[in-house]
Amino acid sequence: MERTVELVVLDDVLDSLDQTWSQLSERLAGLTVEEYLWEPAVGCWTVHAAPSGRGSVDEHDSEADPAPLTTIAWRMWHIAVDCLDSYSSRVFGRTGTGLAGTEWVLDPDQASALVERAWHVFHNGLADGGPDRLFDLLGEGWGPYAESTVLALALHAQREVIHHGAEVALLRDLFRTRSS
Secondary structure (H helix, E strand, O other), X not given: OXXXXXXXXXXXXXXXXHHHHHHHHHHHOOOOHHHHHOOOOOOOEOEEEOOOOOEEEOOOOOOOOOOOOEOHHHHHHHHHHHHHHHXXXXXXXXXXXXXXXXXXXXXXXXXXXXXXXXXXXXXXXXXXXXHHHOOOEOOHHHHHHOOOEHHHHHHHHHHHHHHHHHHHHHHHHHHHHOOO
8 A cells, every 4th residue: 555645644643642542551550449539639520429330420510710620530531431432423433431421430440441442442433434534524513623624633632631641640649649
């Protein structure tokens, strides 16, 4: 296959996404329930037990400024459901977690597996679409981002995972070094 500019861009994007995922995946290894649900400050957004037996994420006000601190559990939901699955369902017609809204899990191992599935569905959706798909416009269902490309969405998704993955890593470091 000829190495077109589009194919080079797709390969570079997928490689960069792989590196991003690798960093987050390594930081999630060994996550305990105590870390996962640790609230480092009063008023954190977190995940609570729901009557269904699953977890329910604190509803968030996207206009809150500043936004409250969050638990690792809340951040993992945000990465998997609020970001990656939301993007994947609208662009590729599939999700990794099968969850929507504020439904989430209370177990960190389950959460890690769901984040990984959401990540792979998004990544594979990009790969399966081929190099030309990167330059498709998102369309009217994306509001002010209608004229943005799938490539722009891929870069945004990567920023979300880097940003919130770094917060997860910091919370783990703070939990490990907190004073008793």
